[in-house]
Amino acid sequence: MDGATALHQLVDTSNRLVSRRIFFDEDIFREEIRRIYARSWLFVGHESQIPEPGDYITNYMGEDPVIMVRDRAGAVRVFLNSCRHRGMKVCRNDFGNTKTFVCVFHGWSYSTDGKLAGVPYQKEAYGKRLDTEKWGLLEVPKVTSYGGFVFANWDAGAPSLDDWLGNAKYYLDITMERPLGGVTFLKGTQRYRATSNWKLMAENFAGDSYHLPYSHGSVYRLNIRQISPVTYTSAPALHTVTADNGHCFTSIAFENERFEADMNEAREYTEEVRAYLEKCRARLVERLGEDRANIYALGFGNIFPNLAFNNFSALRPMGFYQAHPKAPHEIEMWQWCAIDRDAPEAVKEMVRVDFTRTQAASGIAAQDDAENFEQVTEATRGVIGQTLDFNYQMGLEAPGEPHPLHPGRVAPYFSENNQMNFYTRWAEMMAEPAAEVVQ
Numbered sequence: 001m002d003g004a005t006a007l008h009q010l011v012d013t014s015n016r017l018v019s020r021r022i023f024f025d026e027d028i029f030r031e032e033i034r035r036i037y038a039r040s041w042l043f044v045g046h047e048s049q050i051p052e053p054g055d056y057i058t059n060y061m062g063e064d065p066v067i068m069v070r071d072r073a074g075a076v077r078v079f080l081n082s083c084r085h086r087g088m089k090v091c092r093n094d095f096g097n098t099k100t101f102v103c104v105f106h107g108w109s110y111s112t113d114g115k116l117a118g119v120p121y122q123k124e125a126y127g128k129r130l131d132t133e134k135w136g137l138l139e140v141p142k143v144t145s146y147g148g149f150v151f152a153n154w155d156a157g158a159p160s161l162d163d164w165l166g167n168a169k170y171y172l173d174i175t176m177e178r179p180l181g182g183v184t185f186l187k188g189t190q191r192y193r194a195t196s197n198w199k200l201m202a203e204n205f206a207g208d209s210y211h212l213p214y215s216h217g218s219v220y221r222l223n224i225r226q227i228s229p230v231t232y233t234s235a236p237a238l239h240t241v242t243a244d245n246g247h248c249f250t251s252i253a254f255e256n257e258r259f260e261a262d263m264n265e266a267r268e269y270t271e272e273v274r275a276y277l278e279k280c281r282a283r284l285v286e287r288l289g290e291d292r293a294n295i296y297a298l299g300f301g302n303i304f305p306n307l308a309f310n311n312f313s314a315l316r317p318m319g320f321y322q323a324h325p326k327a328p329h330e331i332e333m334w335q336w337c338a339i340d341r342d343a344p345e346a347v348k349e350m351v352r353v354d355f356t357r358t359q360a361a362s363g364i365a366a367q368d369d370a371e372n373f374e375q376v377t378e379a380t381r382g383v384i385g386q387t388l389d390f391n392y393q394m395g396l397e398a399p400g401e402p403h404p405l406h407p408g409r410v411a412p413y414f415s416e417n418n419q420m421n422f423y424t425r426w427a428e429m430m431a432e433p434a435a436e437v438v439q
């Protein structure tokens with residue numbers, strides 16, 4: 001990257017144009033892994049996935065594989081999933097429970113607090129020359145849990161997670177607090193590869209309400225439960241909210257529309273389901289006050305850089321998504337379905353079915369999106385295609401206003417303010433020095 005001027009040309013915030021180069025240029029990709037992924041608070045997993053000592057899951061931070069483990073003393077730690085001997089992955093499972101991580105290459109083993117605990121034939125092979133104290137797993141220096149969501153940051157000098165999330169927490173609290181038994185991730189991770197830059201997925205969740213009626217038009221015409229009981233056509237008072245530090249919310253309703261839609265739908269269900277919804281809302285009022293209870297469910301959005309989510313209702317899944325960057329034009333989507341542990345069984349079942357039907361790799365919505373991203377890539381990566389810009393001018397005339405009750409900049413539903421918020425933050429971080437990689 002050759003300085004702020006070049007970045008300014010790639011992301012032109014005044015005219016709302018973004019160069020197609022940032023999605024396909026190998027050098028830019030390498031720089032964003034160093035300047036963004038090595039310095040951002042990245043979601044690594046949810047505490048409900050590792051309730052017991054020794055429980056672990058694996059994930060990625062940028063291109064680096066990591067293990068999130070609850071150590072024998074109960075602390076949540078995150079390590080680079082790479083043996084200190086010759087770099088082999090020390091954990092090759094998606095999740096499990098263990099006393100030690102044993103490397104399958106030569107057999108070094110590590111305890112759940114990362115210490116090098118065993119070296120085969122240590123005396124014969126090394127004598128006294130191996131200082132095992134120095135060769136434990138590399139631990140991510142900053143790990144913070146917020147509402148059970150574990151974020152980690154390789155940059156020891158990074159601001160706190162609180163500062164990083166800024167006013168986005170005001171909205172995220174709603175998802176954390178509404179479930180009576182807490183947000184609970186179902187076991188397992190759904191994964192698929194797509195030929196796409198990671199930012200296409202992130203910006204889609206950040207603010208692309210405009211593609212819904214068109215790309216997902218077939219979903220609306222099917223006689224099935226819709227993933228969002230409140231749509232733009234049923235309640236035109238949906239909004240985008242542009243939050244701090246590149247975080248974005250789309251499809252927010254401020255006037256209790258989402259709760260009312262849930263209650264309306266629940267007339268078809270049992271009294272238990274209706275009572276459950278009332279309790280969820282009452283809990284929000286008690287914990288966060290009436291104004292935030294009136295928001296009730298966030299719609300969809302993206303926490304910078306790549307934690308996307310959707311939740312339209314207490315009767316629908318809480319979906320969480322990470323587009324892991326693998327190459328400039330390749331992602332691996334990792335996605336999870338979360339439920340309220342204390343929801344009635346009928347609701348849990350509805351949630352599982354709806355997640356599978358819409359956002360799973362073979363779901364109706366995910367396939368529409370992946371097809372778009374792959375064809376954008378195909379049509380954009382050529383030498384001529386790379387000379388053009390993408391257009392984000394929707395919202396130039398309505399760049400967003402403060403709301404009298406809620407933080408962030410609030411704008412109409414059809415808007416590309418959030419995408420520009422995302423790319424403005426991207427350009428800022430790309431202009432800042434790369435992180436000193438910790439050791």
Ligand code: FES
Pocket residue numbers: 083084085086087088103104105106107108
């Ligand atoms: S690479 Fe792990 S023991 Fe050699």
Ligand SMILES: [Fe+2]
Pocket residue numbers: 204211215216365368369
């Ligand atoms: Fe979509």
